[in-house]
Amino acid sequence: MQTLIQQVLNALQLGSVYALIALGYTMVYGIIRLINFAHGDIFMVSTYVAFFIGTALMSHALRLPGIVAFGLTMAAAMMVTALLAVLIERFAYKPLRQAPRVSAVITALGVGLFLENFTLATIGPDPRFLPRFFSVQTFTVGGVAFSNIQIIIIAVSAAVMLLLDTIVRRTMVGMAMRAVSWDKSTAPLMGVPVDSIISITFAIGASIAAVGGTLFGMVYTVDPYMGIRIGWWAFISAVVGGIGNIRGAMVGGYILGFVEIFTPVILPASTYRDFVAFSMLLLLLIFRPYGILGRPVAQKV
Amino acid sequence: MMDDRSPMTDDVVLSVQDLHVSYGVISALRGISFEVRRGEIVTLIGANGAGKSTTLRAISRLVPIQQGSIIFEGVDLRAVPPHEVTAMGISHVPEGRGIFANLTVQENLKLATWGKKDQREIQQAYERVFSLFPRLAERRHQLAGTLSGGEQQMLAVARALMRGGRLMLLDEPSMGLAPVLVREIFDVLREINAAGTTILLVEQNARQALKLAHRGYVLETGTIALAGTSQELMDNPRVKEAYLGG
Ligand SMILES: Nc1ncnc2c1ncn2[C@@H]1O[C@H](COP(=O)(O)OP(=O)(O)O)[C@@H](O)[C@H]1O
Ligand SMILES: [Mg+2]
Numbered sequence: 001m002q003t004l005i006q007q008v009l010n011a012l013q014l015g016s017v018y019a020l021i022a023l024g025y026t027m028v029y030g031i032i033r034l035i036n037f038a039h040g041d042i043f044m045v046s047t048y049v050a051f052f053i054g055t056a057l058m059s060h061a062l063r064l065p066g067i068v069a070f071g072l073t074m075a076a077a078m079m080v081t082a083l084l085a086v087l088i089e090r091f092a093y094k095p096l097r098q099a100p101r102v103s104a105v106i107t108a109l110g111v112g113l114f115l116e117n118f119t120l121a122t123i124g125p126d127p128r129f130l131p132r133f134f135s136v137q138t139f140t141v142g143g144v145a146f147s148n149i150q151i152i153i154i155a156v157s158a159a160v161m162l163l164l165d166t167i168v169r170r171t172m173v174g175m176a177m178r179a180v181s182w183d184k185s186t187a188p189l190m191g192v193p194v195d196s197i198i199s200i201t202f203a204i205g206a207s208i209a210a211v212g213g214t215l216f217g218m219v220y221t222v223d224p225y226m227g228i229r230i231g232w233w234a235f236i237s238a239v240v241g242g243i244g245n246i247r248g249a250m251v252g253g254y255i256l257g258f259v260e261i262f263t264p265v266i267l268p269a270s271t272y273r274d275f276v277a278f279s280m281l282l283l284l285l286i287f288r289p290y291g292i293l294g295r296p297v298a299q300k301v
Numbered sequence: 302m303m304d305d306r307s308p309m310t311d312d313v314v315l316s317v318q319d320l321h322v323s324y325g326v327i328s329a330l331r332g333i334s335f336e337v338r339r340g341e342i343v344t345l346i347g348a349n350g351a352g353k354s355t356t357l358r359a360i361s362r363l364v365p366i367q368q369g370s371i372i373f374e375g376v377d378l379r380a381v382p383p384h385e386v387t388a389m390g391i392s393h394v395p396e397g398r399g400i401f402a403n404l405t406v407q408e409n410l411k412l413a414t415w416g417k418k419d420q421r422e423i424q425q426a427y428e429r430v431f432s433l434f435p436r437l438a439e440r441r442h443q444l445a446g447t448l449s450g451g452e453q454q455m456l457a458v459a460r461a462l463m464r465g466g467r468l469m470l471l472d473e474p475s476m477g478l479a480p481v482l483v484r485e486i487f488d489v490l491r492e493i494n495a496a497g498t499t500i501l502l503v504e505q506n507a508r509q510a511l512k513l514a515h516r517g518y519v520l521e522t523g524t525i526a527l528a529g530t531s532q533e534l535m536d537n538p539r540v541k542e543a544y545l546g547g
Contacts, residue, residue, distance in 0.1 A: 175412050179401045185363060186399035188383035189392070190464065191415040 002143040007261050013150050013219075015257020016157030020212030021234035022241065022249035023164065024205030030181045030244040031201045033101065037108040038088060040231015041115035042206050046081040046213030047222045048119060051128050053077065054217075058131035070133035074214040078207035085206030086199050094195075112227070119224040127221035130214075153215045160211050161250050164204070168246055177201055181244070229274075233260070236281045242294020251293060312339040314468055314499050315360070320369035322352075322359050329355040331523040332369065337468070342490070342500040344510040344531070346544055347520035353503040354396045356520070357470045360501075361393045362386050373468070388416055392466035396473055398457040402446025406437055409445050409456055413463035422465070430459040433489055451482040458489065468499045475506045487513050507544035511535050519544070 021043050028036040054073040057064055064072075092111050096104045137148045168174035176192045177200070187194050216230075237256045241248025259277055264270035284291065315337040322330040329352045337343045347353050358364045360371055362383040371378040378386060387393065401409050410430065414423050431438040434455045440448060445456055454474055461469055471490070475483040487509060494500050504510035511517055511531040519527040519540060527537065534540050 172412070172415065175404060175408050176415065178403055178408075179412055182401045182403050183399055186395055186401070188363065189361060189387055189395060189399070190413045190460065191384050191387045192412065193382075193384040 005144045006146070007265065008258075009144075009146050009150055009154075011258040011261040012254065013153050013257070014260055015254035016154055017212045017216045017230070017253075018234050018237045018256045019161065019250045019253020020157055020215075021209050021230065022237035022253045023161070023246065024209045025235050025238040026241070026243055026246060026249040027177075027201050027205040029238070030246075031177060031198055032093070032097065034093060034104050034108065035235070035243075036093075036205075037105065037231075037235075038111035038115060039205070039209065040227035040234065041112040042081060042085055042088075042227070043209040043213050043230065043234075044119065044222075044224065044227030045084060045115055046077045046206070046210035047130075047217045047226065048123065048128070049080045049210070050074070050077040050214040050217050051130050051222050054131050054133065054214075058133065066133040066135075069131075070214075073133070074211060077210040077214050081210040081213070082203035082207040085202040089199060089202040094198075112231075116224050116227070123224070125224060127223045129221055130217035133218065149218055153218070156211065156215060160208060164208065165246065167204075173197070173200060233277060236277050239281055240284055240291055242291025245291060245294045248291050248293035252291070255292075313337070314339045314374060315501065316370075316372045317356070317360070318370045318372075320356070320359060320371065321367040322355050322364055323367055324364075329523055330359070333520070333523070333525050334369075335518050335525060335528070337499060337501050339467075339499055340494075340497070341516060342494050342502060342514040344502045344504055344514035344517040345520055346504055346507040346510055346517055346534075348543075349505065350522075351520040352523045353505075353520055354472050357393060357395075357472050357501070357503055360386070360470060361391065387464055387466065390467040391470060392461035392464040392468075393470040394457045394461045394472060394474060397476070398453045400445045400448075400453050400456050400460070402444065404445055405442055406445050406448070406456060407441040409460055410437075410441075410463050413460040417465075423463075426463050426465055430462050433462070433492070434459050450477050451479070451485075454478060454482070454486055455489075458486065458493075462493070466498070468501065469493065471500065471502045473504055473506075474502075475504060475509060483509060507540070508546075 021039065024039045024042070025036060028034055028039070050073050053076045054069065057069040057072055088111055092107050093104055096107060134148060134152070138145055168177060176187065176197045179190070179192060180187045180194050180197045184194055187197070233256050234253065237252035238249045239252070240255055241250065241252030256277060259280065260273050263273040263276045267276070313336050317336065318334050319332045320330050320334070321328070321332055333352070333356065345353050345356060355364060359366055360378065362378060362381060366379055373389060373391060376389065381389065401412070404412065410427065414426070417423055436452055437455055437459055440452065445453065448456060458474065474486050474490070478486070483506070490500060490502070491513060502510055502514060511534055514531050516530050517528070517534045518525050519534065527534065527540065529537070535545065
């Protein structure tokens, strides 16, 4: 029983990160119907930004409290990554908005490869570790052990997702995002600046990935190719939840977190987990292509 | 010349001169010129494909202009980005209504207040819209996609009212509606006009449009074939034959 609860915590921790990244896929798809295959690599870049800024802020000369350094690192990673995504949209995707969709998808793949190889060439292949913002504390409650880091990851992710959900549902910008997603030609008639709303969407998606990147970097190492596998898992999360559907991406992320953690528990080896994830993707695409929370509506594009 | 219903004013709100628009190789407008004066209801009638929607889209800057000018209250709109045209005082009810089906009725209306700061003015606009269209008030929390066609058209007009322009462009508001609903919508348009909004109405339903409008233009394959007061057009044998069913 204790190990089960422990595994559930692990699944929630990993699922949180998948959900945060899945949101970027789903938001960009929602707004311009593009599967942004560079998003996993944008996440990767965010962890490097967190690595460099975090390392600088945690240097002994500054004597910043860990929580302050953590907060500043995350904020900086969010801003830099948002700017990167906005530039990618502006210069790589926007010129292709009227082109056949496949051109933009190929461009996205190219941007992803560029980010990987640029990182490899400038920073190198060695895995990096984010500095320790917090000393690890382990608590045991009823025989279940968990760490403060785990709680931070799960709680910060949940808070960010709640905030995003509120923005999308309650604010004018959120309404504009949904409106642009439905019909780009009518939105300007309401005074909505469509290009700016698209930029804002990329910025939000990327900064949420940067929250995921900073949290992920507190537990795992950082390397130039980390965005590939995690990007795929997050993409599958988005599709499982219903691509374009924000709450769906959140649910999908947690589902994939559970798949990853529980596959080795149920099946003989952890090597099955990608097989399970991709099988889920395939089955879903065949039987419920609009995902768990997505609705089969004929959307105007 | 002027119809007795026509408001006596020389104040030109909108002046379109020698407007050319094409979609790739298809030339949709081949140099049309017309004007709308303050307080008028002007209608552009014409068959399917004549270029009516393109004219309105050009005014709202949704399609590129090849040649010609569009002057609204003295400002050339060619340099204005689409989302700023409406802020200058033009509200556009697009063809096919263009409501956001994935937003609630209330959200559709709220979005139309984009960029507006004056809360009192927004509140007054809501009150006006809900008194003109009580059915929208009843359904305000429903997704707009669940409304009937007539209700969606009301929402589209209501949204334009929320934007509160001095000139309202309407693209076939009667399309697909039962005659009783068409009358309802047109009554509201008359009311809106009486309250001071200038209207440019595009219609295939020439009979209804000419009954409502002070003046009209007949658009045929991208050129203006006829112009006159509504009475003159209704009496014109060519119009009778081609647009009023003999
Ligand atoms: N998006 C478009 N792409 C290509 N051709 C178009 C497009 N929209 C309209 N057209 C063409 O332009 C002409 C005028 O169309 P439109 O302005 O929609 O006419 P109307 O509103 O009077 O029915 C038609 O020949 C139509 O086929
Ligand atoms: Mg039309």
